Amino acid sequence: MKAVNIGLIGLGTVGSGTLSVLQRNAEEITRRAGRQIHVIAAAVQDISKPRAVDTSALHLTRDPFEIVNHPDIEIVVELVGGDNMPLEAVMTALDNGKHIVTANKALIALHGNDIFEKAQNKGLVVAFEAAVAGGIPIIKSIREGLSANRIEWLAGIINGTSNYILTQMEESGRDFNDVLAEAQALGYAEADPSFDIDGTDAAHKLTILASIAFGISLQFENVYREGITEISSEDITHARELGYRIKHLGIARKTDNGVELRVHPTLIPQKRLIANVDGVMNAILVQSDAVGPTLYYGAGAGSEPTASAVVADLIDVVRTITTDPGNRVPHLAFHPDAIIDLPILPMDEIETAYYLRMSVINQPGVMASIAMIFGDSDISIDTILQKGSGQPNENVTIIMLTQNTRERNLVKALKQVESLNTVNGRVMRVRIEQLS
Ligand code: NDP
Numbered sequence: 001m002k003a004v005n006i007g008l009i010g011l012g013t014v015g016s017g018t019l020s021v022l023q024r025n026a027e028e029i030t031r032r033a034g035r036q037i038h039v040i041a042a043a044v045q046d047i048s049k050p051r052a053v054d055t056s057a058l059h060l061t062r063d064p065f066e067i068v069n070h071p072d073i074e075i076v077v078e079l080v081g082g083d084n085m086p087l088e089a090v091m092t093a094l095d096n097g098k099h100i101v102t103a104n105k106a107l108i109a110l111h112g113n114d115i116f117e118k119a120q121n122k123g124l125v126v127a128f129e130a131a132v133a134g135g136i137p138i139i140k141s142i143r144e145g146l147s148a149n150r151i152e153w154l155a156g157i158i159n160g161t162s163n164y165i166l167t168q169m170e171e172s173g174r175d176f177n178d179v180l181a182e183a184q185a186l187g188y189a190e191a192d193p194s195f196d197i198d199g200t201d202a203a204h205k206l207t208i209l210a211s212i213a214f215g216i217s218l219q220f221e222n223v224y225r226e227g228i229t230e231i232s233s234e235d236i237t238h239a240r241e242l243g244y245r246i247k248h249l250g251i252a253r254k255t256d257n258g259v260e261l262r263v264h265p266t267l268i269p270q271k272r273l274i275a276n277v278d279g280v281m282n283a284i285l286v287q288s289d290a291v292g293p294t295l296y297y298g299a300g301a302g303s304e305p306t307a308s309a310v311v312a313d314l315i316d317v318v319r320t321i322t323t324d325p326g327n328r329v330p331h332l333a334f335h336p337d338a339i340i341d342l343p344i345l346p347m348d349e350i351e352t353a354y355y356l357r358m359s360v361i362n363q364p365g366v367m368a369s370i371a372m373i374f375g376d377s378d379i380s381i382d383t384i385l386q387k388g389s390g391q392p393n394e395n396v397t398i399i400m401l402t403q404n405t406r407e408r409n410l411v412k413a414l415k416q417v418e419s420l421n422t423v424n425g426r427v428m429r430v431r432i433e434q435l436s
């Protein structure tokens with residue numbers, strides 16, 4: 001059968017890995033896809049840049065629209081990032097009747113509803129496995145492997161850079177900024193690394209996961225997000241002493257009152273498998289009604305791990321090119337006319353337990369006044385630890401673990417605690433999830 005011609009936009013970390021895997025595994029890939037996959041052209045910013053992969057057989061251009069308007073290209077692979085030019089390029093490619101493969105979570109989370117509508121109307125496929133958790137086939141697992149189930153919740157370590165930083169801080173006590181620079185050098189971080197450390201990248205990915213898990217539209221604007229910037233080595237150490245590890249989690253949970261969509265640092269009991277996922281590795285725990293819990297683990301970022309997902313998507317698209325568009329796996333797992341509108345719970349309404357760290361002046365009655373505020377706010381304390389010399393009138397650190405409480409109550413109580421003149425500065429808070 002005739003080879004399928006594809007065009008790449010982007011030959012950076014993921015693009016060069018994709019080309020390299022396509023070249024190295026060409027024979028196996030053809031046996032799987034049933035047709036050869038030929039990369040005939042690629043768009044880059046700087047044509048003269050040396051590449052880690054052989055580009056001699058490709059036409060290189062600076063103009064991504066040369067790729068999307070190319071009459072011989074059937075599949076456009078967008079591996080640039082960001083959502084301005086990529087959106088225009090993808091929409092133009094769809095108008096031109098081309099299928100799309102992308103690793104761009106920002107693009108899908110922010111514009112996926114429009115992109116999929118256009119693709120659906122045109123009978124085209126937009127594949128985005130690499131957009132979530134790098135090389136882990138989590139989109140396929142949820143969309144196809146778990147399609148018999150009602151998914152109740154999922155929780156995932158879905159930003160490799162944050163996990164790499166937290167792991168290095170814990171294992172070697174290294175400085176946050178040093179480790180971030182290393183994650184950038186290794187090609188894990190986004191072009192704007194603040195997206196990794198402020199929770200935006202994980203929120204993009206959670207938007208996609210929640211949509212395919214619950215059959216709701218993509219709604220990035222409703223994801224609550226916190227990053228890892230406020231986590232200190234001290235918190236990591238205290239969490240360890242209490243039998244927990246701190247991980248940056250994306251959590252989507254369907255409750256009777258609505259859907260929780262949140263990304264934030266979280267204490268997880270050390271004995272959970274997911275608490276032991278380190279470095280750039282990602283893992284997603286999915287709780288479903290029939291199969292129960294399932295856990296998906298693998299490299300969450302990096303050149304060839306991500307290329308693995310991009311090339312798998314390419315093979316899938318090649319396999320389905322000739323099938324009836326109405327009978328393909330729906331982009332967001334549920335048929336477009338079966339996507340429902342569920343209320344998203346405001347963060348105030350979420351119930352979790354908390355780790356609290358505060359600096360207080362060591363005086364009689366301090367603990368009693370804090371305990372009274374918590375008691376009046378209906379918050380039960382599970383554990384209290386005091387760290388420090390214990391000398392009168394010196395500052396000591398108090399660590400508390402609460403039982404489950406509504407976020408609104410905790411926020412109100414902490415305002416009162418922070419206003420006590422025996423409490424110094426802000427109270428550090430990290431949510432706790434048992435994930436049982
Ligand atoms: P890089 O920054 O390494 O590569 C970006 C590529 O796009 C470069 O080749 C660059 O050209 C090219 N480019 C940038 N602007 C233009 C333009 N205007 N026209 C044509 N080409 C352009 O990014 P990554 O490979 O890391 O990421 C690509 C996508 O994959 C992003 O959406 C990212 O979020 C996603 N992703 C990344 C992962 C990773 O581990 N890095 C993992 C999963 C997803 P040049 O080389 O000449 O500068």
Ligand code: HSE
Pocket residue numbers: 131132133134158159160161162188189190196201300301302
């Ligand atoms: N910057 C992302 C991460 C790349 O660190 O997880 C993979 O999506």
